[in-house]
Amino acid sequence: MRYSALQVLKEGLTGNKGWRPVWREPEPKKQYDVIIVGGGGHGLATAHYLAKEHGITNVAVLEKGWIGSGNIGRNTTIIRSNYLLPGNEPFYELSMKLWEGLEQDFNYNAMVSQRGIVNLYHSDAQRDAYARRGNSMLLAGADSVLLDEQGVRKLCPFLDYDNARFPIKGGLWQPRAGTVRHDAVAWGYARGADSRGVDILQNCEVTGFTLENGRCVGVDTTRGKIGARKVAVCVAGSSSRVMAMAGMRLPIESHVLQAFVSEGLKPTLPGVITFGAGHFYISQSDKGGLVFGGDIDGYNSYAQRGNLPVVEDVCEGGMAVMPMIGRARLLRMWGGIMDMSMDGSPYIDKTSIPGLYFNGGWCYGGFKATPASGWCYAHLIATDRPHDTATAYRLDRFRSGAVLDERGAGAQPNLH
C-alpha cells in the first residue's frame, strides 16, 4: 500500500481500518539465495538494496529478536559526512546522498532533517586539523564551511563564549548534516524490502553456520536449518560472538556507549553541536527532547548499560558549552553495545570462508552509515567485488598496515 497524505486522510475518515502490516510475518523457506544475519538498520538496508538495485529478492533477513532492536533503535540519530581520510569520506558522502533521497525511495517518512552539524574548535591546532578535514570533504564533493567565532555566534548565540574554560574559536560546519527518526529507518527499509519479496524473520536466532567442504551454505537457527548460496553477517554489537561460530577472531572489541534524552522542550537548538574540548554532542528531536551523548564507557561490555562517571562527564561538557540547558531534566539514559574496531573504521568484506560475508566494526558511527553500508554490502554480496567507496574496509588491513585511523589513536578501540 502506498503511503500519502491522501491515504492518511481517507483512512482517518474510515476508522483506520485499512492499514495493513508494514512487513509480513512469513514462515522460513528451506533455501534462499542470500541470508542476511541481523535485522538491524544495516541488514534491512542491505536486503532493500539487494532487491531494488540488484534484483535479488529471494532473500531472508534473520533477526534474533524484533527488527530494529539493535543500535538502529538506540542511538543519537545523527547523520553527517565530515570525515578526514580518503578511505572514509567518499563512503559517508554516498551515505549522505542516499539519506537525501531515502524517504521517496522507500515511501516512508523517516524525518530526515538536514539542520546541520557544527564541530566546535578551541585552539589553532584544532582549527588547522579541521581545515585539513574540511578540505578533504570538499575534495570528495561534500559540503563544509569553516566558521570563525563570529560565524558560530550567528549560528548558536546561546553557547558560552565569554566565561569558557576553553574558549570557542570557531567551528567546522556541515549544513547538509542533521538527524533522522532512527526507528523509522529500520521500519522503512523493512517495508521496502518486504514489498519486494524479502522474508523478514523475527525471533529467529542463528545458532551456527553450515559449512560444506569449506564453503558456507546456510545457517542453523532457532527456527530450523536454512540454506543459502550466500550468508551475510551484519550484527554490529554481536559480531565477535556470531563470527566465533565460524571460528573467526575479529579486530573488534564490544564497548558500551551511553546516550541521553531530556524531557520534551519547545524548540531551542538549531542543529547538531559537538564540543571540541570535552565529550559532548547534542541535538533536539522533533518531539522536543534534547538528545545527547559523549564518550564510550571505555571497558569491554555486553551489558546494555553504563555507569555514572561517563554520565557526569557528558553533562559537564554540556554545561561547559551551553549552560542554558542546566534546568532541563535528563529523562532517560541508556547504553548500546558498539563494535569498536582497532582503528575506528568499519569492515565490509568477504571472509576467508567462501560464501560468508562480514559487515561490522561500526564503532559509534553506524547509524549515519546505514544507507551506504546497505548499498555497498549489497554490491559486495551481489558482485563479489567491493563497492568503489568501500574498498578500504578490509578485514585484513592491520596485517598490511593500511589502517584508517581518523583519530591517530592507534590500535586501542576505546580511544576511537
Added chain:
Amino acid sequence: MIIHHPLLGPRDAAEFVYLGDASLLNRPDPAAPSAAEDFYTYLHLRDNTAGEHRELWYHEQGDRSWLVLTRNTLTHEITRVELARDVAGQAS
C-alpha cells in the same frame, strides 16, 4: 564500578584507566620468524568474550599499578583482581 585493589581495597573504577584484553601481557618474540604475523595477531585480534574477561586496568589516580581483572562482560561482576606485574612475572 568498584574494583577491589589487592593492596588498597575497594576503589571506584573512575580512578582507573582501561587498556584491554590481558593477552596484551604476552608480547610476542620479535626475533621469531613469524614475528610479523605474531605481532599483528597480538595487537589486533580479540576473543572479545561475552562472559568472563581478563583485562588490564591502570590505577592512574592511585598507586600507579597495572591490574589484571577477571570481569564478566555480561554482568560486570568482578571475580578476581591481580597485580599485572605478578601475572606477567609468572608468564615470563
Added chain:
Amino acid sequence: MSGYRVNQGLLADSPAVPFVFNNRPFSGVQGDTLASALLANGQTLVGRSFKYHRPRGIFSAGPEEPNALVELRTGAFKEPNTRATVVELFNGLTAKSQNHRGPLSFDVMAINDRLSPILSAGFYYKTFMWPKAFWEKLYEPVIRAAAGLGSLSGEEDPDSYDKGFLHTDLLIIGAGAAGLSAALTAGRAGQRIIIADEDFLPGGRLNLESFLVDDMPAAQWAAHSIAELRTMPHVRFLPRTTVYGAYDHGVYGALERCTDHLASSDGKPRQILWRIYTQQTLLCAGATERSIAFGDNDRPGIMLAGAVRAYLNRYGVAPGKQVAVFTNNDDGWRTAADLINAGVTVTAVIDTRSGEAPLPIANARICMGSEVIATQGRLGIHSVTLRNGQTIHCDCLAVSGGWSPNVHLTCHQRGRPVWRDDIAAFVPGQTIPTGMRVVGAANGSLSLTQALHEGHDAALQALQASGLTASANTAPKATAESTDLSAFWHVAGCRGRSWVDQQNDVTTKDIALSYQEGFRSVEHLKRYTTLGMATDQGKTSNVLGLAVLAKLSGKSIEQTGTTIFRPPYTPVPIAAFAGRARGKHFRPVRHTPSYQWANQNGADFVEVGMWMRAQWYTQQGESHWRQSVDREVRQTRESVGICDVTTLGKIDIQGADASEFLDKVYANTFSTLAVGKVRYGLMLREDGFVMDDGTTARFSDTHFVMTTTTANAVSVFRHLEFCRQCLWPELDVHLISATEQWAQYAVAGPNARRLLETVVDAPFDISNEGFAFMACAELSVCNGTPARLFRISFSGELAYEIAVPARYGHALMDALMQAGQPYNVMPYGTEALGVMRIEKGHAAGNELNGQTTAANLGLGRMVSAKKDCIGNVLSKRPAMNPDNPIELVGFVPLDANASLNAGAHFIRPNGEPNLASDEGWMTSVAWSPSLNGSIGLGFIQNGSQRLGETVIAADLLRSKHTEVKIVSPHFVDPDGERLRG
C-alpha cells in the same frame, strides 16, 4: 471550581502561603504542594496534553504525575515540565501552565483534538514526504513548534550545584512504613545507615492514610520514628532525596533537593548529586496506582483514588464536592470511606466486581459489577455514564485499577520483573542488583502490616549479613486491611476514546492500530505509539498498555513482557550531573612557577591542555600580535631570548636496568648514551606509528631524565608504566614524574652562553669545549640553588634549557632577565617558539598527530635495526612503507608576499581539485621574520625527491589556492652550525 479545603489534615495551624498561578494570586498553606494548593483553590484545569491539547487536571499526588506539569519560577530560574504534585509550596511561588496557545481554558491548538482520527499513531511516517524540500522548510518547523512541552529560559542556569560521595553499610530507599520499620530495627542495633526519601515529609503513605500504627495515627508514628532515627549518630537521614539509579557493585545515584523549597538558594547549592556506596540496600519504594481505560477517562477531575485520599488525609483538601469512585479493588473503597468521614459527599462507588460491598459507604449509590463507559464535561467532569445507562453526577471521579510495585531500581541492571496474577502486577524478578532486598509494596506486599513486618525482617537479615545482632524489638503493630483485587483493565465498547498514556495522548485505539500494522512487540508498540515515553515514563500507563496489547494478541501479560526500566527513576537536571564543573571551573587550570612573572611582563596566555602558556609578550607600541612575535624571533636569533618550557613532561627514570629499558621504549638506542649527555629520542606505539618525541638526559649510569611533549606527558608515563610492569617486570627500573618539580627555561640565541655564565656558579664550566652541544649537568646557580642544565635547541640557535626547583622559578626568571640586560634579553612565547621550530623544520603536534611514521617525518633511519623496541616489528608493514610515502618537507609561496594556510591540500598544477589528485596537506605555517616571508611544513608524496617542484596548496574552504615550491624543511641553518657554535 470544585476542590476545597475541608480541614487542615496534617497541616493544622500551618501559616498561609501566597503564590501565583497563570498570573493569578492564590493562597495555600505551609506544607502544601503546588497541586494540593491549586485543588484547595478549586483549580481543576492545570494543563494541556502533548498531542491533542486536551484539557487536563491533576491526576496523582506524586512523581508519577502525567498531567499537572508547569513552568516553575521565572526568568533564568524557569524550570519547565515541573510536576505540580511534588513542588513544595513556598512564599511567592510563581507557576504557569504549559503547551497551549492562548489562555489555558481556550487553547487554539485544541483543533488537533478534532483531527485526531487523522493524527492517529504513526500518521507522520506516512506523509509529509512531498515535496521533498518542504520537510525542513514547512512541515518540521510546524511539528516542532507544536511538540515539546515547557520551554527553557535560554539563559545560563544561575543556581549552583554540588556533588558528593557517601559510604554506608545499609542504604534504605524510601522512608515509608517498610523503610522506617527497617531503619528502626537496624538503627537500634547500631548499623551504619543512610535512609533517603524523595518527599519533603518522610513517611510515604503513612501520611496519606487513616491507619493506626502501634496504636497511634500512622503519620504520628512516622514522625516519632524519624525523630528517633535522627538522634542516632550512625544514621544519616536524607529527606528531599531521590535515589534515581542503581549502578554496578552497590553504587547508587541520589539527588538531594536542598533549596528547591525556598524562594532563593541564598548562595548555597540548589541540589546535591550524591554517589552512595553501600554494602546492602533495602528498596522500600512503595507502589504506584494505575488507572482503568474507559471512554473519555482523561477529563479534569478524574484522578487516582489513592491520590484523592492523599489530598484529603495529608493536605486536608477534597478534590471535589461530589466524588464518585470507580474501582476494581478494595483499596478504592477506602477512598470513599475516608471522604465520608471527612464529610465529603460520595455520590457513588462503582466496582467492576460483583458481590458484596467490602465497606459500608453511607448515602452513596453502590454499583457492584458495573463499569463507567463515558464521562461528560468540557473543562472538568460533571457526570459519568454507567454500562446500564445510569448517569451519576460528580465533579471528581476517583479511579483505582490496582497498584504497580515500584520495581524500577531492581531493573536498572537489566533485571526483568515477573508477573503476579493475584495482585495483577509486576514484582521484582530473580536477578536484582547485588546486595539489594526489596521490601513492602515495592515487593508486591501491598498491605500496611506486610510492609511493617517485611521491613523488620529485612533489617534482621541485613544485620546478620554485617555480623550485627538485633536489640530485642518486634515489628510495629497495625491492623490488617484487605487489598483484594480482580484484574480489570479496559471497559469494552466505549464510544469515546479511552486514554492509556494521558501525557502522550495514547489511546486504546492507537494500540490496536499499532498491532494491526505489525508493531506487536512491546518495544515496537512503545516506539510506534510513544506509549510510556513521556516525562512520567509511563509510571501510571505502562502496565495498562501491556494489558491492552496482551488482550489483542491473545497472550498473557507475562508472555507480552515489559519494556526496560532505565535510570533515572525520576528526571534529574543536567546541571546536577555537571555539579561544579562549569564555566571557568569546567577543568582545573595549570600555571607554571613564573606565571605571575609573565603576567606582570605583558604575556598573553593561551590554553594548552590544562596549562595556561604565554603565547607572546606585548611590549609598548605593539598593537598586533604579529609585531610581538616577529620581534621575539628576531631578538632571539640576533641576541638571546628566554622561553618558559616548564610544561614539557619530565619523567625521572632510575634503576640498574634503566638504559636497557630505554632501548626498549625508544626506537633509537640509549644504552650507548654517555653520562652527562642528552639524546633526542623517538618513541613509537606498538603499531609502529610515532607516539611521541623528546630528549632524554643521562645523569648517571642508573639515572635518566626523559622529556615528553606537553600534550603526551600523561599518556607516555602510563605507557612506560605498562612496559615496566606488564612487559618487562624483571627489569629494575623506577619512574616518577618530575614535571611539577622543575621550572625549566630555554635560553636561546648567540648570547645564550654569555648570559648563563653570569648565573651558573663556579666552578662549573659551560664553555663550548667544557659543555658541548647535547651536554647536560647537575650544577647550581645564583649562589647554590640546585639546577640542571641541558644544552639542547628547539629554535636552532645556540641554546640551553635550565631547570631549578619550582619554588625558584619566578626568581630565576628575574635573575636571567637581569643577567641578560647587556644583551637586550627578552622573554618569548609559544608563538615565537612555533615560528622558530618551523624555520628549523622540527616536527610538533600538527605533524606528530598519531597518523605518521618515522619515515613520514624523515626519521626512518632512527628506528634501530639492531635491537627490538616497541613498534619495531609492525613499523615494517608493507602499507606503511610504500614506494611513494608522504614525507615532511618545507613549502614557500612563489609569490613572496603570499601567505599560507595550514590545512590546505596539495594538488599538481592544473590538477582538478578532487581526491584523486590529492597529494598531501600543509601541517604548519608561519610568517618567518628570518626569511622575511611565509613558510610552511607539510606532508606530500615523495616530498624529499621533489625539492624545487611547484604544486598548488588548495584551500577550498577559504577559496585560497596558492602556488608553492617544495623546499627543504630546514629553512634556517640547515647544517646546524649555530647550535654547535
Added chain:
Amino acid sequence: MDNSTPQAELHSVSPLGGVEQVFSNERSGDTVLKEINALDIVSIATPRGGQSALSNLLEQQLGVALPPVGQVNRAGSTVALLGLQSDQCFLVTTEQTRNPVQRLKLITGDTAYLSDQSDSWVVLEISGDLSHRALERICPIDLSEPAFTLTSVARTSMEHLSVIIEKLSESRFRLYSPRSSANSFLHAVTVSINNVMPNFLSSDIPEEL
C-alpha cells in the same frame, strides 16, 4: 624580592603564598584551611629485591620502616614515610635543606633511588568539625574509621585533580595536590567548606550536622 644583582641567592615562592583561611560559624565552630610549606618531600624507590635492606636502614637511621602501600609510618612529628606504591614511598620531613636528595643519599647510598618532590606539591591542611563533611563533597574515599585510620594514606582524585590524603586526627586532614594547579585545588576545597557551612536561611542543613 631581592634581585638587585644576578648573583643574589634565589628567593623561593610557595604555591599559594602561605594561604590560611578561617571559616567561622556559631553553630559549627571554626574550620581552618592552611597551606603547609616547611616540608621536604623525597620519593624513595626500592631497587628490586632491596626491600628489607632499605627498610632496616631507614628504621636505624630515621626510626621509620618502609610502609606498605596505603599506610603511613611516622617518627614523631618530624618524619613520615607515605606508602604510595608497592615499590615507592615519599619521605616527608619538616627538617628542610637546600638539597634533600643529597642529604638522604648520605643515608641510603645505593639502597634506594631518590627523587626530589619537595616542589611538586601544594600541601593543604583542613581542620575543624566540618572537615569531614567538606571533604565528602570531593573525596571519593571513605574517610571514616575503620576504612580510613590515622595511619592511612591514599592517592585519589578530587575535582579532576590528583590528591594524596592523610588523616592526622578525626577532624584534621592533610592534602597534597600538584603544584601547578594549586589555585584550582584551593578553590575546590574552599567551595566545599562554604557549601557545608550551616545556612541560617535554609532548613535542610541542621539535621545534617
